[in-house]
Amino acid sequence: MTVSITAPSTRDRRPAALGGAPAFPDGLPLVRPALPDTPALARRLEAILASGQLTNGPTVRELEETAADYLGVRHVVAVASCTSGLMLVLQACGPHGPVVLPSFTFSASAHVVHWAGGTPVFADIDPASLTIDPRDAAARLPHASALLATHLYGTPCAVEDLQDVADTAGVPLVYDAAHALGSRRRGRLVGGYGTAEVFSLSPTKVVVAGEGGLVATNDDAVAGACRIGRDYGNPGDYDCRFPGLNARMSELHAAVALASLEALDARVAHRNALVDRFKSVTAGLPGLAFPAVDDGDTSTYKDLTLLLDPPAFGLTPAQLAAALRAEGIDSRRYYSPPVHRQKAYAGLGPEPLPVTDRVAEQVLTPPLWSHMDEGQIEAVAGAVVACHRRAGEVRGALG
Ligand SMILES: *Cc1c(COP(=O)(O)O)cnc(C)c1O
16 A cells, blocks of 8 residues: 655644644745846856946847837837836936826836825726726826826736826826836737836846846837936037936846746736636635736736735735744735835825725735746645634734
8 A cells, every 4th residue: 555645734734833844844935036048148147247248239239129119109118217207208208297197106107296296186096907006096187297107017007098097187197017027008009108108127027137126118209308308318428418327238237038938928928827827726815915916917917916804814914924824935025015104205194095094904925936936836825725724823823
């Protein structure tokens, strides 16, 4: 007779918070950047160093052309970060007044409004997609000079409705697309919507440069202003047309970004498969839901964010985070507190944002990265299931 030794099933697993063996004794970080083929990249970096041209060179141009081809847009301008790219775009669009944007986003979305000379006006989000609610945005737009929307976690916004709302108000629509390089709205890549879309290549994103950003636009004037603006506002004759930034991307960063762009669609597909696996392992758990991605759309799943209803799930997001930490599993509360609750924006006064405030109480983001394997995501999902099943004891053990 053969005895097969199998791992304890999810059902019987004792959570590490209750003394069980941790799912990841060596720890599972929130993200690990995907950098394919390091030797080829190292050779490319060596060649750049040997050339002596570390900025304003052919690698940045190659990245811009490659990204513009991939996205199907007229212009891509590589910049030092998504934050600086958004500052330059807003400056180019000239919104020196109120800018309507979601509070349920990363803080940089609001900071860029300030740096471009505007004032953030926060709008609420759609309770299903968690992206900006077009109707609430419309209600706040009459006195505003621009609309700034975030493709949150990679979920494409309701771009058609937002364009209608922006056109009706007569204001430019700009996208913080930090999470969405590789996302698709009804099959079409995000990047060509609105006046401009700005991607981030910082290390927690799906495509990485180390640090960097990409401005994508079909608007010649906006592209031109960003090209000059990333170079202090100097078009080359040292007679600056406006006060710009140093927001250039270096050749070294562009080489990393080019390597990271390779096989992006396959990586996005793998991330979606991992999310499907997570959802099937946790299917039917009471009090656990996920942000909705419209049928026919593709999210990069920059983040896999869970929505917990504590009375039904048995644990608050903070309690589940602590229980996962005992398993060696890292997590974040993307995005809590929402921007309008952060100290930096306390001076704007309280805005009623009921959906944002409710959702911010529910979010927890466990690890997801592009080269994670199915066993790892199953173990994360299994830990969530185990913590739910013994939620009462876990709550007691956490004190
Ligand atoms: C990361 C991020 C940014 C900032 O990107 P950087 O490249 O780090 O400047 C802006 N908006 C959102 C939504 C982000 O997640």
